[in-house]
Amino acid sequence: MGDDGDTQAQAQRIAEDGRLWQHTLHENTMLFQRGNLFLVGQSLFAVAYTTLLTSEHHLVAARVLAAFGLVLALTWLYVGHRHRLYYQHVQRRAVERLPEYAATWASWSTRGQGRGRGRSIILIAYLLPALAVVMWGALLVIT
Numbered sequence: 001m002g003d004d005g006d007t008q009a010q011a012q013r014i015a016e017d018g019r020l021w022q023h024t025l026h027e028n029t030m031l032f033q034r035g036n037l038f039l040v041g042q043s044l045f046a047v048a049y050t051t052l053l054t055s056e057h058h059l060v061a062a063r064v065l066a067a068f069g070l071v072l073a074l075t076w077l078y079v080g081h082r083h084r085l086y087y088q089h090v091q092r093r094a095v096e097r098l099p100e101y102a103a104t105w106a107s108w109s110t111r112g113q114g115r116g117r118g119r120s121i122i123l124i125a126y127l128l129p130a131l132a133v134v135m136w137g138a139l140l141v142i143t
Helices: 002-053 056-097 099-110 119-142
Strands: none
Touching: 002 056, 002 119, 056 099, 056 119
16 A cells, blocks of 8 residues: 555656646746737737838837837847746756756756756847847837
């Protein structure tokens, strides 16, 4: 009976670890997919903005569109920040619970490659939206 309890506990632990790993993968994928969605939205706003600028009669509409682009970029920045914090939390749990993942993470760091761990996440979460904020701010100023 004791062996059955150990086997069930081990099976439950394996199932929990599997769910944690899937959650880690999902959050990583969501960060990049969300960044892609915002980037496509920003691109469409930029195309619409330049189209409106071809006519002097649409200058006010272009400014309104630039203001909406700025709000969308600020939203992207906020969402990226919140998601990065949550992703880091899930990743820390994965490092604590999943020995293979922890070993890979540690070996990446010791090879000198890991100094920039997480830089791609910072680029997606902060740099791209910040560039969009600067772009829309500049466009609002010059039009």
